[in-house]
Amino acid sequence: MDVYDCMKKVCSTRSYLSKDVTNRNVAKILNAAHFAPSSGNIQNWRFIVVRDKDKKKEIARVCMDQLWIQEAPVVIIVCSDNSNIKLHYEKNWKKYSRENCAAAIQNLIVEAENIGLSSCWVRNFNELRIANTLKIPDSVSVEAVITIGYSKHRPIEKKHKIEELVFFENYGNRTRGISLFPLQKHLKKLIK
Numbered sequence: 512m513d514v515y516d517c518m519k520k521v522c523s524t525r526s527y528l529s530k531d532v533t534n535r536n537v538a539k540i541l542n543a544a545h546f547a548p549s550s551g552n553i554q555n556w557r558f559i560v561v562r563d564k565d566k567k568k569e570i571a572r573v574c575m576d577q578l579w580i581q582e583a584p585v586v587i588i589v590c591s592d593n594s595n596i597k598l599h600y601e602k603n604w605k606k607y608s609r610e611n612c613a614a615a616i617q618n619l620i621v622e623a624e625n626i627g628l629s630s631c632w633v634r635n636f637n638e639l640r641i642a643n644t645l646k647i648p649d650s651v652s653v654e655a656v657i658t659i660g661y662s663k664h665r666p667i668e669k670k671h672k673i674e675e676l677v678f679f680e681n682y683g684n685r686t687r688g689i690s691l692f693p694l695q696k697h698l699k700k701l702i703k
C-alpha cells in the first residue's frame with residue numbers, strides 16, 4: 512500500500528476478531544519498527560511479544576482496567592533498555608530514549624496497517640506492575656503497550672484541519688501571501 516494511504520487509514524482499534532496473527536506478520540511489523548531512527552543510533556528499543564491469555568489479562572488490568580486489550584491476539588510491549596543511552600546522554604537520556612521508542616512504535620503501527628492488521632498504542636499503565644508481570648529488569652523502562660489484531664470495529668477520530676496546525680516562517684503566522692496556502696486546496700490535488 513502507498514505509505515500516505517496507509518498512514519491515512521491507521522486508527523486506534525479497541526475491538527478485535529478472534530482471528531490469530533501469524534508469527535510471520537509479527538516479524539514483519541517488528542522488522543519495520545527496528546528501522547526507525549534513534550539518537551546516536553543507539554536503538555534502545557526492545558519488544559516483548561505476548562500471546563499468553565493470562566498475561567494479556569493481567570496487562571489489561573494494569574493498563575487501568577482497559578479490558579478490551581486482552582481481546583487482541585497479540586500484545587507487544589515496547590521497552591527501552593536504558594543502560595547504553597544513559598552513558599551517551601547523561602542529561603537527556605530519558606527524553607531521547609522515549610522519543611526513539613516513539614519513532615519505532617509509529618513504524619510498527621504503519622506496517623501493521625500495511626499488512627491488513629489494526630493496532631492501538633496504549634500508555635495508560637502502571638509501569639511497575641507491567642515490569643513485574645513480564646520480568647522486566649530495573650535498567651529497562653516500559654514505553655508502550657501495543658495491541659495487534661484484525662479489527663472488529665474501526666473508530667474514525669476527527670483530526671484538526673491541517674491549516675490550523677501549520678504556520679509560515681514564525682509561529683502563529685498564517686499569512687496567505689505564500690503560494691502554499693491554503694494547504695487544503697493543494698492537498699485536494701494530491702489526494703486521489
Ligand SMILES: Cc1cc2nc3c(=O)[nH]c(=O)nc-3n(C[C@H](O)[C@H](O)[C@H](O)COP(=O)(O)O)c2cc1C
Binds near residue numbers: 523632634636666
Ligand atoms: C502516547 C499515546 C498514548 C495513548 N494511550 C492510550 C491508552 O492508554 N488507551 C487508549 O485506548 N488509547 C490510547 N492512545 C490512542 C489515542 O487515544 C488515539 O491515538 C487518539 O484518540 C486518536 O485516535 P486515532 O489514533 O484513531 O486517530 C494513545 C495514543 C498515544 C500516541
